[in-house]
Amino acid sequence: MAPPLPLIVLLMIHGVSGADWSVSYSPSHICALKDSTVIMRCTYTYPTGHQIMEVFWTKTPVKDNGEYPDLSKDPEYSQRLQYLGDKQQNCTVRLSHVTLKDSHMYYFRFTTDKDKWIGKSGVTLTVTDLQVESPERVTEGDSVNLRCKSSCALTDRATFIWYKNSQPLTERRDRNNELLLQSVRREDSGRYSCAVDGHTHISPDVQLNVMYPPRSVSVSISPSGVIVEGDSVTLNCISDSNPPAEISWIKGGTIVGSGRIFNISKISSDDSGEYKCKSINEHGEKYSDTVTLNVMYPPRNVSVLINGSGVIVEGDSVTLNCISDSNPPDLNFSWFKENETSAVGSGQSFSALQSGRFYCQAHNQHGSQRSDAVTVTVKGRLVILYISIGGVCGAAVIITMLVIW
Numbered sequence: 001m002a003p004p005l006p007l008i009v010l011l012m013i014h015g016v017s018g019a020d021w022s023v024s025y026s027p028s029h030i031c032a033l034k035d036s037t038v039i040m041r042c043t044y045t046y047p048t049g050h051q052i053m054e055v056f057w058t059k060t061p062v063k064d065n066g067e068y069p070d071l072s073k074d075p076e077y078s079q080r081l082q083y084l085g086d087k088q089q090n091c092t093v094r095l096s097h098v099t100l101k102d103s104h105m106y107y108f109r110f111t112t113d114k115d116k117w118i119g120k121s122g123v124t125l126t127v128t129d130l131q132v133e134s135p136e137r138v139t140e141g142d143s144v145n146l147r148c149k150s151s152c153a154l155t156d157r158a159t160f161i162w163y164k165n166s167q168p169l170t171e172r173r174d175r176n177n178e179l180l181l182q183s184v185r186r187e188d189s190g191r192y193s194c195a196v197d198g199h200t201h202i203s204p205d206v207q208l209n210v211m212y213p214p215r216s217v218s219v220s221i222s223p224s225g226v227i228v229e230g231d232s233v234t235l236n237c238i239s240d241s242n243p244p245a246e247i248s249w250i251k252g253g254t255i256v257g258s259g260r261i262f263n264i265s266k267i268s269s270d271d272s273g274e275y276k277c278k279s280i281n282e283h284g285e286k287y288s289d290t291v292t293l294n295v296m297y298p299p300r301n302v303s304v305l306i307n308g309s310g311v312i313v314e315g316d317s318v319t320l321n322c323i324s325d326s327n328p329p330d331l332n333f334s335w336f337k338e339n340e341t342s343a344v345g346s347g348q349s350f351s352a353l354q355s356g357r358f359y360c361q362a363h364n365q366h367g368s369q370r371s372d373a374v375t376v377t378v379k380g381r382l383v384i385l386y387i388s389i390g391g392v393c394g395a396a397v398i399i400t401m402l403v404i405w
């Protein structure tokens, strides 16, 4: 039994018109980079005989006062949204300067003179920023991969670019979204960021910190010239390492201090010697070359050495020697007789011919010091008696006699 004719007609009319309402989005999921411009491609159909009255996009699939809110009237979107479609079948829309907050579903809504339709399936927009992913601790020689990460796989084909300290890296060592640093060097330390070619968004900087053992360890001495006793002297251990090294100071074979700066506030001659510093961190250690501190000082412990008792016989002499300790040791000596202002001699040794108290004064370029006085006593008198005994075969015998009193 066939159905009554009016029902068939009704089914046909409804079927034809229902099939004609559609909205399709291609693609239906978009992953876009922050600050970029997104084009949401869209086509729509409606039954023939209808005339389009209104077309707009919405992000709220819930009616408000009987209609969906029009996105182009939303102040957050109005400046950035541009309808590129038409009033026949193209409902493409463009959204520029997308922000993370724009991540949402969007729907196309249109009304004809007879009815209304919304593309319920919607298009999903995910907006992502870029983050550099890098290992926290890296040691020189390690192989390091930095990754430019986005929260979703970018819909548009992306060529990644890398920056180090805000300068684009020209040396191409990247693959897809990774920067490959094989056998990392300490020069690779720096701030890294990444971007996608053709886009303004740049990831935040990430610090790559390459650790390495101490290198080029050296000592500088201040002041750099001649060091004189009493001076303040600073030794500075210069060492390149990451993390910063622990410094210790070694004089001879013993540790005499620690810290990068070794201060000697009032240097004495005892501080003369060979110094070096040792720089150590968890990756290794290194010694500096040896530096020599040669502390200069004026003469001291000046004294006179007297040859014998200091008692001489008139007409003879006694040698006085001036000894002292000084640096540099090349000295000038002056000899004085006590209570006389002008020098009676110079040079390290002095021959005294007369009684008196003598002292020496030693000088170098840093100062002078005098010795205590020593006493020279001339005793007696030399009397020479000539006794001639008659010549034997022309020869004479001479007897010399020495008399002291």
Ligand SMILES: *[C@@H]1O[C@H](CO)[C@@H](O)[C@H](O)[C@H]1NC(C)=O
Pocket (backbone or CB within 6 Å): 043, 084, 085, 090, 091, 092
């Ligand atoms: C719709 O319009 C956009 C923008 O003008 C254009 O790029 C796109 O090709 C059009 N789509 C179709 C199916 O005509």
Ligand SMILES: *[C@@H]1O[C@H](CO)[C@@H](O)[C@H](O)[C@H]1NC(C)=O
Pocket (backbone or CB within 6 Å): 232, 234, 259, 261, 263
């Ligand atoms: C070393 O001496 C210098 C100058 O006299 C001073 O500025 C510095 O603070 C001293 N450093 C130490 C560690 O004593």
Ligand SMILES: *[C@@H]1O[C@H](CO)[C@@H](O)[C@H](O)[C@H]1NC(C)=O
Pocket (backbone or CB within 6 Å): 300, 301
């Ligand atoms: C030199 O003199 C100092 C005091 O000024 C003294 O301590 C030291 O022992 C002396 N040295 C010699 C070798 O006599």
Ligand SMILES: *[C@@H]1O[C@H](CO)[C@@H](O)[C@H](O)[C@H]1NC(C)=O
Pocket (backbone or CB within 6 Å): 307, 308, 319
């Ligand atoms: C004095 O010194 C000289 C040389 O140093 C030495 O030959 C001589 O024996 C010394 N005289 C006395 C009395 O010590």
Ligand SMILES: *[C@@H]1O[C@H](CO)[C@@H](O)[C@H](O)[C@H]1NC(C)=O
Pocket (backbone or CB within 6 Å): 338, 339, 357
């Ligand atoms: C030098 O003078 C002092 C006093 O000024 C005196 O005590 C001393 O005896 C004098 N020495 C000599 C060797 O004349």
Ligand SMILES: *[C@@H]1O[C@H](CO)[C@@H](O)[C@H](O)[C@H]1NC(C)=O
Pocket (backbone or CB within 6 Å): 331, 332, 363, 364, 365
């Ligand atoms: C040593 O003596 C010479 C000549 O007397 C003089 O020219 C020189 O400056 C003196 N040197 C020192 C360190 O006193």
